[in-house]
Amino acid sequence: MQSVLKDSEDKMNKAVENLKREFGRLRTGRASTALVExxxxxxxxxxxxxxQISSIAVPDSRSITIQPWDRNAFSLIDKAIQTSDLGLSAVNDGKVLRINIPPLTEERRKELVKLAKKYxxxxxxxxxxxxxxxxxxxxKKEKDKDITQDDLHKGQDEIQKLTDGYIKKAEQxxxxxxxxxMEI
Known part of the structure; x- marks a missing residue:
């Protein structure tokens, strides 16, 4: 029974961690390396x-710098940023590519909140x-007589507590x- 609980908890934890990763990709008004990774x-x-082909840094809250290790990669990286769905563009100064993060409009903020709620x-x-x-x-374990009916109910209660906890974490x-x- 403990292995089932542990396995369920691990999977629930991974689901919430995945949510955090998805949120890292959502563009807020603040620069983050997760946007371009x-x-x-x-x-x-x-x-x-x-x-894998450049170093990425956030020099301030409104810009991201990308420094390719190969000079030939500048145009390739610039093209990849242009074709991504981020709606950003890079400025190439010969040494680094600089992406300025414009402030979000109110409409775009509301779209992002909707997307976050969907995730x-x-x-x-x-x-x-x-x-x-x-x-x-x-x-199944109870049916196979591996655990008792009391253990089944206790296990189901534990799984429900885990579920409630992880749903609360996702909400948080x-x-x-x-x-x-929504921060301006």
């Missing part, structure tokens, strides 16, 4: 993640599915992100 650059015919809802569904899987595993992460997005 998933951009793939067509580097010598191979889609390569940006951090949170997906995470909650994932957590509930993990709960269902854990409960089914416990029922959403609240923090919403505050960050």
């Amino acid at each position: 998933n951009i793939k650059v067509d580097y010598y015919g191979t889609p390569t993640p940006l951090p 949170t809802e997906e995470t909650k569904v994932a957590v509930r599915n993990i709960r269902r899987d854990g409960n089914e595993t416990l029922k 992460v959403l609240g923090d992100k919403e505050k960050e997005i």
Whole structure:
């Protein structure tokens, strides 16, 4: 029974961590390396993640600098940023690519909050599915006489407590992100 609980908790934790990663990619008014880390650059015919061919830094809250290790990569990185869905453009000064993060409009902020809520809802569904899987595993163990009926009910209660806790964590992460997005 403990292994089922531990497995469920690990999966729920991963779901919330994934939500945090998704939120890192959401563009707020603040610069973050997470915005560009998933951009793939067509580097010598191979889609390569940006951090593997350059160093990325955040010199201030409104800009990101990208310094390619290969001079030939400047135009490739610039093209990858242009074609990404971030709506950003880079300025090339010969040494580094600089991306200025413009302040968000009120309309864009509301869109981002909606998107954040959608991600949170997906995470909650994932957590509930993990709960269902854990409960089914416990029922199967009880049917196979591996655990008693009391253990089954105790296990289901524990899984429900885990579920409630992780859904609350997801809501908390959403609240923090919403505050960050709506901040001017």
